[in-house]
Amino acid sequence: MDDPPALELRSVSKRYRLRDGGEFAAVDSLSLEVRRGEIVALLGPNGAGKTTAMQLALGLLHADAGEARLFGGDPELLAIRRRIGYGPDAPLFPKELTGLEVLTLHGELLGFHHGDAKDRAIRFATEVGLAEPSRRRIATYSRGQQQRLGVALALLGDPDLLLLDEPTAGLDPAGVAAMREMLVNLRARGAAVLLNSHLLSEVERVCDRVLFLKGGRLLRTHEMRATGLRAEIRLANASELLARVPQMFASGLDGNRLRLEIPGEDAVPPLVRKLVEAGAEIVEVRLIGADLEQLYLEIVEGRT
Amino acid sequence: MSALICWPVARATFRTRLRSPGPWLVGFLFTVAGAVRGSRHGAGIETFSGPGTIWFIVLTFALGAAILSDEIESGHAQLVLLRPITRAAWYGGRLAGGCLAMGLFCVIAWLATFSAAVARGDGFDPMRFASLVLALVWGCAWLSVLTCLGAFLPRWTNAGALGLIILAWILLFGIVATLRPAWAGVVETVTRFLGPQDPMIFAEPTKPGRDLGPALYDLVWIFVPWVVGVAILNRRELARRRA
């Protein structure tokens, strides 16, 4: 716990003046931190201050109060910037350039020599599925292709801290899946990720922690691990099985579905084995995380 | 990578400028204007004087319009500036890229003038090179002023504002010259300090006593707006709002 968090906001506020002379806080004394090896998501309605919070952390906006720290240092320090990657919500690139040219430029800015930067550009373009389009001018890109280019740029420097603002907006399902895999890989090598997404199902599957934001304030922090998983198993011979081995259904059977709390994904294969040995005919196994949608409506919208 | 100019940024700027049709159109007219006037007595300054001046200025404005805001307003500048590079180096890169593009058009136009002069029997005058260098200093100074204005003016309004200032000054000059002829001299003297000055006098073949003053003065107009522009940019908040 000695090394400082990858990202830290300490009671940061950002206020904007309104036309009628009043003021409103887009971010209101917000404190949060993201540690290495952690994926954290910001959730909240449009206008909650998620984008503003990210831009404050990066030093793109100047806070009216509080401070932002990256790896314990000032976000403006060049040595710290070398370690971060940022994917903004709606990236736009110089449309006269090709994707490869933009990637190469950023590689050079990261300190690679032209040749290395170019090789790297090709590698990352291929990785995000832009092998062919990257040779064309960006003017010809679709929304999703621009988004992919943005992701490639964010990843280009092998960042230790990655900030992604709605990275899945405009991505096709394959793109979303690739994005999820990439996030998990990053975490595995010890990077910190701050994510801002409305795709609750995606957030549910990869995040360690979810911060609920509204009106620029932090409403609640939710640890995903604390909730564990639920397995929902659909059986072809549920009633027969219930009659034969009732002790297996202590936690309840709903029609032909068996629902069980499990500690993690590792618990699934032994569970399935046990059921099969007991004579169960399994049609489907579904894993359900903490019900984020429910939680969201409860915390953010105040519904129960 | 240099602290004053980020060369990868300069290269990218050069490319984007050369891939839009506007500068090529103006550059073509600029070249034609030089070629038409190219004579064996002009020592190259005919590229950058008379009608050439107009196209040269228009070209400079075409290359300098939105030179910073293009990138800031699209949000790409923010991504670039999150890399380990200073705002000063980025600013220098944008300016240098614009100057390189201008240099390319100047060389093309200058070569066209030169070829025309040779066709008309010019035996090469070394002053021809001087006229090219002088033009570059002059043009870069104007670009530097445009870039400085671009550090705080949105979209292409840096070019618009500078154009308006120049027009207003010419108008004022005209009014003063007709209404108060006695003051015209004063206004003219002031004009010689406002903005980059035409340095072609140094290469002027018919005038004895070559004057390097305006060219040296233009160097000041490259560096002072540069420093001021960087200072302004450094104070700005750069987060982009969605369009």
Ligand SMILES: Nc1ncnc2c1ncn2[C@@H]1O[C@H](COP(=O)(O)OP(=O)(O)O)[C@@H](O)[C@H]1O
């Ligand atoms: N430059 C600005 N001027 C005025 N209001 C702003 C400005 N930037 C953001 N806001 C407001 O701040 C609030 C938070 O915005 P944002 O962080 O973009 O929300 P989101 O959570 O959707 O990303 C919104 O109400 C937005 O309209």
Ligand SMILES: [Mg+2]
């Ligand atoms: Mg947002």
